[in-house]
Amino acid sequence: MRILVARCTVDYEGRLAAHLAEAVRLIMVKADGSIAIHADGGAYKPLNWMNPPNNLTETPERWTVTNTRGEQLVIELLEVLSDVTHDLGSDPGLRKDGVEAHLQELLAADPSVLEDGFRLVRREYPTAVGPVDMLCRDAAGAAVAVEIKRRGETQGVEQLSRYLEFLNNDPALQPVQGLFVAEEIKPQARVLADARGIRCKVVDYAVLRGDRPEDLRLF
Amino acid sequence: MRILVARCTVDYEGRLAAHLAEAVRLIMVKADGSIAIHADGGAYKPLNWMNPPNNLTETPERWTVTNTRGEQLVIELLEVLSDVTHDLGSDPGLRKDGVEAHLQELLAADPSVLEDGFRLVRREYPTAVGPVDMLCRDAAGAAVAVEIKRRGETQGVEQLSRYLEFLNNDPALQPVQGLFVAEEIKPQARVLADARGIRCKVVDYAVLRGDRPEDLRLF
DNA sequence: GACTCTATCTCGGTA
DNA sequence: TACCGAGGTAGAGTC
Incomplete structure (x- = not known):
């Protein structure tokens, strides 16, 4: 360098x-x-x-x-x-923990965190317009498409809307509900989700990972 | 430093x-x-x-x-x-030319570039899901929502669709048409715009600024 | 190579 | 301050 x-x-x-x-x-x-x-x-x-x-x-x-x-x-x-x-040599690179992929892994491992009785059908469930992060069945057996973000913004709601449009054309699945999951959901994203009939759920990565039990977060 | x-x-x-x-x-x-x-x-x-x-x-x-x-x-x-x-002192900063804001200014100054008879109602017209770049009235008095990009991609069309969805709920405005304006519009964006009934218009920043008259661009 | 999506995005504007 | 959107976005992964 x-x-x-x-x-x-x-x-x-x-x-x-x-x-x-x-x-x-x-x-x-x-x-x-x-x-x-x-x-x-x-x-x-x-x-x-x-x-x-x-x-x-x-x-x-x-x-x-x-x-x-x-x-x-x-x-x-x-x-x-x-x-x-200066000769710096090559760099071993950055190891990260806590990105969206990790959030997905934890939620796939235990979908009941999202709602009682949720069970996973498939991660990265394919549609014609791209893969949905998770496809689940709720306690009543209804299909739910889940989109997971670290930061929930309008763009993510649009993405989920597109998937739902296509999933609801599949007779084996329909009707498919939408669930938008993020560590933080922006007001405009929430407004848009409401308008589209998509539910929202806020999760905490550290809690999911088991570092901090939910009740300790009150302090 | x-x-x-x-x-x-x-x-x-x-x-x-x-x-x-x-x-x-x-x-x-x-x-x-x-x-x-x-x-x-x-x-x-x-x-x-x-x-x-x-x-x-x-x-x-x-x-x-x-x-x-x-x-x-x-x-x-x-x-x-x-x-x-090293003591670098303060920096005079970067001067940029050719960004989206400049494009917006030029178009707001003369909306008739977009279509004969266009007049500006307001820049950054607010909706519940964010502000539209420009709201105009066409020669017939109909409302037109204008989204301006440097590079026209599907995302920008989605954005304009979202605004139109909400603007068309306003009795004082509806029906609201959509116009997607960019220096370059990607084929996929054009297809999506067509499917949504949104018109497209390609503009040239240098021409708008008056540097190069339109007829010189043939060379 | 082109397309898609994430990001400790950064940065600037505005309400 | 929080929220929103542009960016020469960059960078990683996929097709």
Whole structure:
């Protein structure tokens, strides 16, 4: 990884046009050829960047970075304050716990959490417009399509609506109800779900995993 | 900005749990207190990060970063290869041209571009499921809900469908037609719009802005 | 390669 | 502050 600190201006032409006026910034060139330009604020996003693969043409005053999609980044170097290179080696990568996939696994393992008497028919139940996260039968034997999200937004309700539209064309299943499950459900998503006759259920990943019994959450 | 290159392990506990095994990485500490940890690949995303405001507790072997939302990042420093600090000063920021907002402004300024006789009722017209980009009346006085995108995809059509569903419940407006406007409309989006009775209109930002007259685009 | 969906999305706007 | 939507979304998985 090459780390440059320099007073510079930057121009990007590609999916849109963007310009950075003169200032001191960090320019990171990674082993895969990617380039990122950071200011001294905002943890996550570089001001400008180019994803690999890139072609870098370098002169002392100007770097021109192009890629195969017709995007171009031009860095005018007015003053280089530092220019160092470190060999970082490869990274073992990030291990995560608590994403939507884990939520799905826990709910599939015990669907009765969603409602008494629920039993799982199939995970990733296929429809013509994509797979439903879970298809269940309730205590009365009626089919229920379950869509699971970490954050419940209107988009997820739309997704479930589409699945229900198709599932309700299957004589072996119909009528199919909808259940929208998330750790957090936004007001607009709830309004839309109500309008579509879809029920909502909020769950807690930590509780499902058994870390914190439900009654302890009162504190 | 402080730039550390170090062999380290990292643990994050917050919106989810994540772990990074031992490796050499770049640790960036910005003036606003934000922290980002980068590997030598992937231009954009740090492996781990903490957004400001943060509280950083530092010992030679361990950094503990916490914020007000109960998130915590712990960095175990096994070997520090470099530790430098640069004063970058403030950044004038990024100027962008060609985003959706600019498209909206130009169309709001002259809705007749969309169709002869169109006049604007209101931008960001509110509904229970979110605001429509523009509500217009056509030459005959009929209401038209307009959704504007840079890239027209099925999602945008779904969005407009949702608005229309609710707008058509308003006796003062109904019947409300839909018009989907974008610089580029994907085939699938067009098919879906047709199926929903929504009209499509392709516009060109440069032409609207007046840079390039329509007839010059033939070359 | 194109399409789909998630994300510790980030970031900006607004009520 | 919370909510909403755009983004050069990026990045991962699937077909």
